[in-house]
Amino acid sequence: AGACGVGAMRASPRDQAALPPRSLGRNPRPRLHRPPARAGRTGGRRVTAMAAPAEDPAEAAADRSEVPDSLGGRQSFAPARPGVNVARGEDALRAYLAWDGHARAAHMDPDAFARWLEREVLQYLTANRASLLRARADGVRRLHAPTLDPLAHALERAEAEYRGSAEGARIERATHAVAQRRAAVAGIRSFLESTPATPELAAKQAAASDKLEHALASLPAAELELKDAVASSPLWRDVEHKRDALRAERERTGLASADDDARRASNLNGNSLVTKGDDYEKTCADVVADAFLASGGLIGGADGVPTDGVPTEGDGVLLLRNVTLGLHSGELDCVLVRVNRGVDHSGESAFADAIPQDGDGTTGRRTLARRGRTAATQPADDELKETRENSNSPPAPRPAVEVLAVFEFKRNPDDVARGFHSRQTTLAWLAGDEARYDPREWANRRHPSGHFRRGYHPMRLARWVKPPHETRGSVEADAKGGKVGKVLVLTRDSFRGFRRTHRDAQGRGGFYLDGVWLVTRPRTMCGLDAKLRAPLMEIAGSHVSAHVVQSCGGSVPSPEDFFLAVDALRRERVAQAPPSIPRDDPLRAKLRTLHGWVLRAVGEKSAALPNDTRGVLELYLDRGERSASQVLLVEEQPNPR
Numbered sequence: 001a002g003a004c005g006v007g008a009m010r011a012s013p014r015d016q017a018a019l020p021p022r023s024l025g026r027n028p029r030p031r032l033h034r035p036p037a038r039a040g041r042t043g044g045r046r047v048t049a050m051a052a053p054a055e056d057p058a059e060a061a062a063d064r065s066e067v068p069d070s071l072g073g074r075q076s077f078a079p080a081r082p083g084v085n086v087a088r089g090e091d092a093l094r095a096y097l098a099w100d101g102h103a104r105a106a107h108m109d110p111d112a113f114a115r116w117l118e119r120e121v122l123q124y125l126t127a128n129r130a131s132l133l134r135a136r137a138d139g140v141r142r143l144h145a146p147t148l149d150p151l152a153h154a155l156e157r158a159e160a161e162y163r164g165s166a167e168g169a170r171i172e173r174a175t176h177a178v179a180q181r182r183a184a185v186a187g188i189r190s191f192l193e194s195t196p197a198t199p200e201l202a203a204k205q206a207a208a209s210d211k212l213e214h215a216l217a218s219l220p221a222a223e224l225e226l227k228d229a230v231a232s233s234p235l236w237r238d239v240e241h242k243r244d245a246l247r248a249e250r251e252r253t254g255l256a257s258a259d260d261d262a263r264r265a266s267n268l269n270g271n272s273l274v275t276k277g278d279d280y281e282k283t284c285a286d287v288v289a290d291a292f293l294a295s296g297g298l299i300g301g302a303d304g305v306p307t308d309g310v311p312t313e314g315d316g317v318l319l320l321r322n323v324t325l326g327l328h329s330g331e332l333d334c335v336l337v338r339v340n341r342g343v344d345h346s347g348e349s350a351f352a353d354a355i356p357q358d359g360d361g362t363t364g365r366r367t368l369a370r371r372g373r374t375a376a377t378q379p380a381d382d383e384l385k386e387t388r389e390n391s392n393s394p395p396a397p398r399p400a401v402e403v404l405a406v407f408e409f410k411r412n413p414d415d416v417a418r419g420f421h422s423r424q425t426t427l428a429w430l431a432g433d434e435a436r437y438d439p440r441e442w443a444n445r446r447h448p449s450g451h452f453r454r455g456y457h458p459m460r461l462a463r464w465v466k467p468p469h470e471t472r473g474s475v476e477a478d479a480k481g482g483k484v485g486k487v488l489v490l491t492r493d494s495f496r497g498f499r500r501t502h503r504d505a506q507g508r509g510g511f512y513l514d515g516v517w518l519v520t521r522p523r524t525m526c527g528l529d530a531k532l533r534a535p536l537m538e539i540a541g542s543h544v545s546a547h548v549v550q551s552c553g554g555s556v557p558s559p560e561d562f563f564l565a566v567d568a569l570r571r572e573r574v575a576q577a578p579p580s581i582p583r584d585d586p587l588r589a590k591l592r593t594l595h596g597w598v599l600r601a602v603g604e605k606s607a608a609l610p611n612d613t614r615g616v617l618e619l620y621l622d623r624g625e626r627s628a629s630q631v632l633l634v635e636e637q638p639n640p641r
Helices: 057-063 090-097 110-127 129-143 145-163 166-193 199-231 234-253 255-294 365-370 381-389 413-430 475-479 530-551 559-575 586-592 594-603 613-622
Strands: 084-088 316-323 332-339 401-410 454-458 462-466 487-491 516-520 631-636
Touching (some): 084 090, 090 613, 110 129, 110 530, 110 559, 110 594, 129 145, 129 255, 129 559, 145 166, 145 234, 234 255, 255 332, 255 462, 255 516, 255 631, 401 413, 401 487, 413 530, 413 613, 516 613, 530 559, 530 586
Parallel strands (some): 401 516, 516 631
Antiparallel strands (some): 316 332, 316 462, 454 487
């Protein structure tokens, strides 16, 4: 078949349940005239093949070109992992930003933006199978919209009427009752089949037999009520009839098959991205540890001085991975901390045997009793701070655990700006800069006050990069929590070395730069992070799909032919000089309309923060060699594809 030949599409038969699901939910069609949503991370059967692009869409364009070996300062130290190159320092960062391939999409005029987006989306589609199949499914949906749309709208109206009716409420209650009793039966049976570890569990198992009999006895009546509710509901039958009609039309037109192909490919691509991201973070953690060891601890800490500071003989340094500390969302990729020993810690301990279950451990009675305090006598952190400021007492002792640096790892350099913005907010909360955050937005079970007082990190996600003097020779035992405890305890004082720089004359604004390290791959940047670039490429891909369908006489090619048609369009546009393509070219005109959408999306970001990675890296450059050295450009050779 030619590039626009129509391939065979096979519909997959689907079983139909006799009883309604627990919730009817939305209709099975994706949203009309919009790119289908990315599927989750569950696995799927690999779709056979026309092309085998394995790189993620957001980085496909960058990775198809060779990485220039033109970074000054390359190999400033030798990482222990073979095949890893690291560049750092002012010269390396300036050389990276000087690459010709970088673009700033939000700074382009509409025509330049349309030319750039056309080139990027055509390369995006031909380099990533999942994105190509999603674009093709959108083409099928557009082509058959005259028959699909009326059925979908009829289903939506029927569902709305059903949800607002007494019949619908009765069926939902009956469905919930059946599901609850079946779950109880399954849970009790699983408990009875287990082997009791203690006499208490054995006694509970004996009592559970009566509960199982009661649950089994109540199940038939609940199932009968559900069956009767369904049988007596004309609205439910109407919804099922319209859902079946839409499902049959999706099968007939090939949309169901196209969506299934796109979903399976998206699942595979998502799993691949997760694996690559995890592998890169592990590589970066090794690089950070190697950098610390190679420099003898002189890697520049949060307070702007080398991380060896004023060490004592017993001090040790830990590298923590995936640090959450009870955050309401997100995590710190990597944190370098010093465990201070031989100094007064004001009663704080660096380690604990378990994470307490009473919030952050500052107000729970059991925790206070363990520490020999009571709620009435426990001073608040703010009271301690005020007492220290209003007295002539000596400086506060170093905390038991002192954060030296935090590291943000991003495989895609365009995502560095988003990570930097997130770290600014997180560090303000951790360091107690209360004017910079709303405690109501941070309150959760671990931090009911909305303020950070104390957090815990499991030692299984930590490793010693400089063991304490008295534990050397038994580092592995320590890392498993054998001697030092199972969790590390960090407090607000642990982050007191982080201070804002670049403030104005009134002391406002500023950024946390000292001690905030950025680690990424040296790849060409477009100025849009993945959360913005991905939907942009999906929408642009739908425009390309419409253009291909029109050029093929109004038919949707098979997956193989669709790929060939898109690739032919890409080659054609690459061969043409920009002036030779008229400004009213239909595809260019469609892509030009997305310029305003991008500007609005970028404009929603805080005006006080750089809106792309180049702006963030220039902040580090402006402060000289020491700050520029906090950016590590880490690449693996050969580049894993």
